[in-house]
Amino acid sequence: MITRTQSLLDRFPEAVVFDCDGTLMDTERHWQDARTRALGAFGLTPPPGFAERAKGLHYADCGRLMAEETQKPELTADLTRALLEYFLALVADDPVTMPGAAEFVRLLSGRLPLAVASNCPLEVVEESLGRAGLRRHFEHIVVPSGTSPDADGSGAADDGPGTVRPKPWPDVYATAARLCGVPPRAALAVEDSLTGIESASRAGLQVLGVGPRPAGDDADRADLWVPTLGAPDLLAWVRDHVPGQVRAHGRD
Template structure:
């Protein structure tokens, strides 16, 4: 089935929730560089395929994974702290948007509620989006709770992807039922999170194997896709207006 004939492109969502790393911001390479720096710093070597296993994983889980796969579980706290330190330094120096992301966000802005659901720390998401000139387009930024916040008595913790919490929370804050909201994601971890929350999913980036690609409702290689821009004009009306511009 071609993208032009795809059912998702005849649907009008009530909200759009974006992932940040690798979807809006070209920061996945910063995570890769940060992981490499940490491995070198501690004299460790990643196992084959580690980069794919770590993609989209919350940084605390990534630090633990690095420690476990290096057979150094006791180093998990130090690896996690170092990973975040290196990443924040890298992303502060080089905030770059993914191809087509800025234009796609701007075309959607003002038409329907938008949010970001990310596994990154809130400071990183807000700073990178602000420096890219995109932060003001989003009504809500949802990230996992830090351990101290999650432990607050009576508080419902927002768990990281692949748990559904960040996407479920973002859809609710946008005033949309999950099945009426669209998630935009580049990683299998994020796609699993969005699907578990009940959102429809637009996958973006280099197309993975067919089994993984089928977990998204539709897969495009870039948000600059002409069919997506046509979809915005036809099926995402201006607030208070018609579908046509």
């Protein structure tokens, strides 16, 4: 059942921009495993509550946080590199979509522009969505670029110029809306993390929160929360209010 308010469902957006990790793809467990493995490689353990603090962060920011919270600032670059290497290996072996995500994306596909705005490296997003059979539904993928000297250079805004900063900066969502050809307030962001919700809200998009609603007032930045993208009310909203197949699909 949809919670909190129906106001978001009173009108339909002109484009939808999805987060990837934890929203489309079930990769948060891979990040958690990769963080544990990266820390363990240096004889360190995750501090209490670290998984929640790290959720939604760009991997370079997560590497810095890992180093700071274990009082090993000199290991920032090494931890960041190890984190990404472990994650890439894990996600390549086990790309799994979140409950309802594939059905929701396929239902929207062809009806209006779809994009992805992620803090993950471009190669991770492309590989994950491709192996899950969802890549062809998205016209644009936007990821951070120029965010860290430790970055491998793969992050870039698809078709977009300039530096794109990671969430919680608004850049990835603002860029995605622009590439979709709509003003921010006409686009809907779909997010599972408070970091991503802050990013989308700052960019001016409407926000649909997915998954367990976090405690605290920050969760109110989402206009609506649903337990999964397969929520019957959400799917009925698309079927009842969105025109049929009016746009061509994107590429694989």
